[in-house]
Every structure is written in structure tokens, then in C-alpha cells.
Amino acid sequence: MARCDQGYLCRVCDQEVEKLSESELYLRFVIGEIDPETLHLSPECHLHCNPILAQFIDDERFKNRPIAPEGFRLEDLDETYATERRNLVTRGYRRLLEIQANRKAFLQVHDYPLEELRGRWS
Numbered sequence: 001m002a003r004c005d006q007g008y009l010c011r012v013c014d015q016e017v018e019k020l021s022e023s024e025l026y027l028r029f030v031i032g033e034i035d036p037e038t039l040h041l042s043p044e045c046h047l048h049c050n051p052i053l054a055q056f057i058d059d060e061r062f063k064n065r066p067i068a069p070e071g072f073r074l075e076d077l078d079e080t081y082a083t084e085r086r087n088l089v090t091r092g093y094r095r096l097l098e099i100q101a102n103r104k105a106f107l108q109v110h111d112y113p114l115e116e117l118r119g120r121w122s
């Protein structure tokens with residue numbers, strides 16, 4: 001996220017998180033797991049640097065999906081949970097791509113979350 005000149009650094013690899021579509025923080029925001037009030041106070045992270053979350057992204061545009069540690073892999077999880085989680089996280093990822101491609105339609109950060117989650121914090 002190049003919101004300022006420096007951008008935000010990943011808490012795992014210390015490299016800049018340049019794009020919305022590689023931001024773990026914003027993905028968690030659009031799926032309703034982060035309060036907008038704390039969004040800018042929370043540490044950034046690349047999706048690739050959080051395999052436990054990134055493994056749920058089921059979209060061919062997400063390349064080089066990282067492998068989650070043993071015990072946290074999809075096959076280790078409850079199937080219903082894993083399916084629901086995959087649906088939600090994948091929608092969140094597609095939402096990030098949509099926002100990134102069409103910034104004019106998403107001027108306010110409050111418009112970022114998925115429709116059904118948008119009223120959650122207001």
C-alpha cells in the first residue's frame with residue numbers, strides 16, 4: 001500500500017507492501033475482521049507472508065500460494081469451516097482486486113468491505 005512515500009512494511013519480511021492485492025491487513029478488513037478505527041494502527045503483512053490466511057485464497061490470480069504449517073493446513077481443518085473460510089477469504093481477495101482496479105468507485109475506506117459486512121462497524 002503506497003499510501004505515503006514510504007508505504008507500509010511487512011511485519012514478517014520487512015519489505016514494503018506495495019499493492020492492495022498483496023495486503024493481508026486489507027484482506028482481513030474487507031472480510032470484517034478488522035475495525036476501520038484500528039486499520040491504520042495495525043501492522044501490515046504480505047498475503048504471501050501469512051500462509052495460514054493465504055491458503056484459503058482460491059483464485060488463479062493469486063500466484064505462488066504459500067504452504068501453511070502442519071496442523072493449520074486445509075486438510076487438518078474441519079471441512080465445513082475450511083469451505084466457508086475459503087469462500088469468504090477468496091471473495092475478500094477478489095474484492096481487493098476489484099478495488100485496486102477501480103479506485104474511483106471506492107473513494108472511502110468504509111466502502112471496501114464486502115456488502116454484507118459493511119454495516120458492521122457503523
Ligand SMILES: [Zn+2]
Nearest residue numbers: 010013046049
Ligand atoms: Zn512480507
